[in-house]
Every structure is written in structure tokens, then in C-alpha cells.
Amino acid sequence: MNIAVIGSGMAGLATARILKDAGHNITIFEALPGRGMDSHSLEFEGGLIDAPLRVMNPHLWKNTLSLATHLGMTTFPVRTYMACSWLFEDKTETWLTTSRTRIGNFPIINNRKGIKQYGWRLVKGMLQLKTAIHQFFKSKNQDITLAEFINHNEIEEVFWHGAVMPVLYTICTCDPKTIGEWPAKPLLVFLKQLTDGDALLRLNGGTPAFVDKLIQGIELHSGSAIQHVEEQGDQVVVRNEDGDEFLFDKVVVATPTTKLEDFLNKDQFAEDIKLLKQFKFEDGELVMHTDATVMPPNRKDWCVLSYMMDRQFTKQQFTVWLNSIEPSLVGKTPVFQTWRPVTSIDPKKVISSVTLTRAVVDSQTVALNKEIQERHKQPNRKVFYxxxxxxxxxxxLESAVTSAMHIAQIFGAPLPFEGLKPKVEVAPQLGY
Incomplete structure (x- = not known):
């Protein structure tokens, strides 16, 4: 079949790769002038800045890593140490730094202040959280939000807001208030699996290398947004802003649902649009820069992840120190990624600033997803999401790949990568 894939983020590229390998003729359409998934990555002093930086837990990103392995990619382990600092009006004070044990790769506190002032509260909070998670998964009522979970359980504030929530900000990359509205279950599953001691992995060559593999041999039309999608008889017409028109047997739409009204025929797809508009998305700013004020004041306290927050936990930001996690940047000028900055970043030190759109999960999401999968089963259906x-x-990324696997099953395409273990190599430049 001739199949169009609209959007070249992870979901679109994975769908295209799987269907191409199953023998279908695939064409990808991308509004941006390039490939959507790595469109914000750039070169810095001969090294790679992935925007956003991507590291993966082998349990939580198992399908993504399996697909990468199937495509011949290798990974290397990274150690995501963490520093937490209080934001005062006139200064920044680091109160916690962590590292990991040589055996088991478990997180530990490695600064005196963190142990002396907050050690017991952090340990107490960790035990409280483990108990609360255990009780949650034994309970019959798991249909609650994260905020409700916290309200139902006593967990040390400095541990929850100072150590746990920053991790969730890093992964979910959305507003802290929004995370509280998410269903508790997937977040607690994530926290439970994240603490199993496995090292996080990064793909050799980063996102651009992954995209190269995913898109190999597939036709890409980029730089012109899709303007119209309409069914005509047994086929689907796809037209872009340049006026180019194409005919396909099937179309897979792999874009945020906020953009569907821009191109789907409003009469033919009225019910789909009505359903898909109920999904929520949120924009956030990601800044690549060389301003070291986003890091702890003392260089010895610098860690891969730098979290800054006020004492009331009303302002939070997190920063990734890229040189400590990307081999090609080792020895270069210190360079950082800061998500949703609340402190001032010197404009002269900004390399790039991008707005990223992220899906927001709420209590309706499960029901909406179920309805989408049911609609995909409709006979003679030509457009999928x-x-x-x-x-x-x-x-x-993992849910994007999983969604591509759902599409593959609809088309009867095999999934030869399922269950493959990542190939792990050491990156000696990182020093461990």
C-alpha cells in the first residue's frame, strides 16, 4: 500500500520505519524544514547538543531501545547525579548533591550539608514514599491524581518537592501544577521502576543518528505544512502548503492533536476532531546556553542535573549540564539546557531557545485512548492517529514507539525488534 505519515517526531518515524520494513511504500510529510524529531539539535564547538537531551531507562524505554538495537545502534551508560539548590533573592545555596554507588548504581547523598540538615528527612521521605506506593498498588482505588495521592499520604515535604518532583519535571517537562493533575498510577509505576538501580542509557550519536536510521530509504517532504486531507473514493488526498497534491491508500497522522483542524476535512472527520481535541497539550521553553549561573555556585557541586527552587516550592527550574553526559562535548565550554527558566539567563550566552509541545495526561486520557483504538478498528478506515x-x-519516547506498534498491528506489520536488549558500550570520554 501507499501510505502517508504526517509528522516526523518519534511516533511518525517509528511508524514509517516499521511499515516500510513490512513492504509498504511510505512518504513522510513534515512542516518544519528538516526532520521533526531532531530539528532542534545543533552543533556546538564540534560537539552535539541534543535538544532535548534524551536518556533512557532500559525498563521504561524498552521498545525504544529495542527498535534502536534492531537498527544497529549502540548505547552507553550515563550517571545522572543531582544537585538541588535553594533560590534566595540575593543568592543561591546548594543543599543537596548526590552520586551513585559503584555496586548497584543506587543514589546516595554525598554532601555533608545534605546529610546533616536533611539526611533524616530525606531517608524518612523515601521510606514513606515506598510504603505509600506499596499500599497504593494493593488498594482497589487507583483512579486518583498525583495530587490526591500526596494528600492521602504523609511524605516529607523536602523529600517530595526537593528530590522526587524534580525528577518528574525532568521526564514530563510540563508545569509543576499540571503534574499534580496527572493520574497517579503511571507516575508511581515510573518512580518504582526508576529506582531499580539500572543505569540510564544514551544512544551513540544521539537523536540525529537515530533519525538517520529511522528514515533511511523513506521519502521525506519537509518545509511545507499539510494543508488538506480528504477522502476521495478508495483513496486519500493529501495537499501541502506548496500546492503539491498526493494520493494515498492510507494516512497516519502523527502530530499533536491541536493541529488536526488545520488540515483534516471538517465534514468527513468531524467526529475524530471532536474526540481528539479533548487531548491536552502544553508548551514549554527550552534554552541552550553557556550561562553557569544556573548551576551551583561552587564548581565542585556541579552535577548532571541541577534543580533550583525557592523555599516555598513555588518556583522550580531544572538544568542539564551537557558536557557531563555527551561524549562529544567533553572538554568544551560548559554548555547547558534549562527547561522553563525562572532565573535570568544572560542573552549573550544563549545559543538557542525553542518551544516544545508536550502532551498532558489527565483523568480522561485512558478513556480517550480506548476510544481511538476502537475507531481504528472500523472497517474501511483510511486515516489513523x-x-x-x-x-x-x-x-x-516510549509511548510514541508503542503507539507506532499499535498502528503496525492494524496493518499486520511484523515487529521484529520486540524483546531485543540494548547493546551497551562504555564512553571512555565520560570518565567512567
Whole structure:
């Protein structure tokens, strides 16, 4: 079959790759002038800045890593140490730094202040959280939000807001208030699996290398947004802003649902649009820069992840120190990614600033996803939808790949990568 895939994020590229390998003729359409998934990545002093930086837990990103392995990619382990700092009006004070044990890769506190002032509260909070998670999964009522979970359980504030929530900000990359509205279950599953001691992995060559593999041998039309999609008889007409018109047997739409009204025929797809508009999305700013004020004041406290927050936990930001996690940047000028900055970043030190759209999970998401899957089963259906937003769980790369696998099953395409273990190599430049 001739199949169009609209959108070249992870879901679109994975769908295209799987269907191409199954023998279908695939054409990808991308509004941006390039490939959507790595459109914000750039070169810095001969090294790679992935925007956003992507690291993966082998349990939580198992399908993504299996697909990468199937395509011949290798990974290397990274150690995501963390520093937490209080934001005062006139200064920044680091109160916690962590590292990991050599055996088991478990997180530990490694600064005196963190142990002396907050050690017992952090340990107490960890035990409280483990108990609360255990009780949650034994209970019959798991249909609650994260905020309700916290309200129902006593967990040390400094542990929850100072150590746990920053991790969730890193993964979910959405507003802290929004996370509280998410269903508790997928977030608690994530926290439970994240603490199993496995090292996080990064793909050799980063996102651009992955995209190269995913798109190999597939036709790509980029730089012109899709303007119209309409069914005509047994085929689907796709037209872009340049006026180019194409005919396909099937179309897979792999874009945020906020954009569907821009091109889907409003009469033919009225019910789909009505359903898909109920998914929520949120924009956030990601800044790539060389301003070290986003890091702890003392260089010895610098860690891969730097979290800054006020004492009331009303302002939070997190920063990734890229040189400590990307081999090609080792020895270069310190360079950072800051998500939703609340502190001032020197404009002269900004390399790039991008707005990223992220799906938001709420109590309706599961029901909406179920309805989408049911509609995909309709006989003679020609247009399908996928994306990180269209699967249960966290809307991350893994859910995007899982959504592509759902589409593959509809088309009867094999999934030869399922169950493959990542190939792990050491990156000696990182020093471990």
C-alpha cells in the first residue's frame, strides 16, 4: 500500500520505519524544514547538543531501545547525579548533591550539608514514599491524581518537592501544577521502576543518528505544512502548503492533536476532531546556553542535573549540564539546557531557545485512548492517529514507539525488534 505519515517526531518515524520494513511504500510529510524529531539539535564547538537531551531507562524505554538495537545502534551508560539548590533573592545555596554507588548504581547523598540538615528527612521521605506506593498498588482505588495521592499520604515535604518532583519535571517537562493533575498510577509505576538501580542509557550519536536510521530509504517532504486531507473514493488526498497534491491508500497522522483542524476535512472527520481535541497539550521553553549561573555556585557541586527552587516550592527550574553526559562535548565550554527558566539567563550566552509541545495526561486520557483504538478498528478506515499522547502511561519516547506498534498491528506489520536488549558500550570520554 501507499501510505502517508504526517509528522516526523518519534511516533511518525517509528511508524514509517516499521511499515516500510513490512513492504509498504511510505512518504513522510513534515512542516518544519528538516526532520521533526531532531530539528532542534545543533552543533556546538564540534560537539552535539541534543535538544532535548534524551536518556533512557532500559525498563521504561524498552521498545525504544529495542527498535534502536534492531537498527544497529549502540548505547552507553550515563550517571545522572543531582544537585538541588535553594533560590534566595540575593543568592543561591546548594543543599543537596548526590552520586551513585559503584555496586548497584543506587543514589546516595554525598554532601555533608545534605546529610546533616536533611539526611533524616530525606531517608524518612523515601521510606514513606515506598510504603505509600506499596499500599497504593494493593488498594482497589487507583483512579486518583498525583495530587490526591500526596494528600492521602504523609511524605516529607523536602523529600517530595526537593528530590522526587524534580525528577518528574525532568521526564514530563510540563508545569509543576499540571503534574499534580496527572493520574497517579503511571507516575508511581515510573518512580518504582526508576529506582531499580539500572543505569540510564544514551544512544551513540544521539537523536540525529537515530533519525538517520529511522528514515533511511523513506521519502521525506519537509518545509511545507499539510494543508488538506480528504477522502476521495478508495483513496486519500493529501495537499501541502506548496500546492503539491498526493494520493494515498492510507494516512497516519502523527502530530499533536491541536493541529488536526488545520488540515483534516471538517465534514468527513468531524467526529475524530471532536474526540481528539479533548487531548491536552502544553508548551514549554527550552534554552541552550553557556550561562553557569544556573548551576551551583561552587564548581565542585556541579552535577548532571541541577534543580533550583525557592523555599516555598513555588518556583522550580531544572538544568542539564551537557558536557557531563555527551561524549562529544567533553572538554568544551560548559554548555547547558534549562527547561522553563525562572532565573535570568544572560542573552549573550544563549545559543538557542525553542518551544516544545508536550502532551498532558489527565483523568480522561485512558478513556480517550480506548476510544481511538476502537475507531481504528472500523472497517474501511483510511486515516489513523498516533503519538506519545495516544497511549496509556507517560507521554515520552516510549509511548510514541508503542503507539507506532499499535498502528503496525492494524496493518499486520511484523515487529521484529520486540524483546531485543540494548547493546551497551562504555564512553571512555565520560570518565567512567
Amino acid at each position: 498516533c503519538g506519545s499522547w495516544s497511549c496509556d502511561g507517560l507521554p515520552i
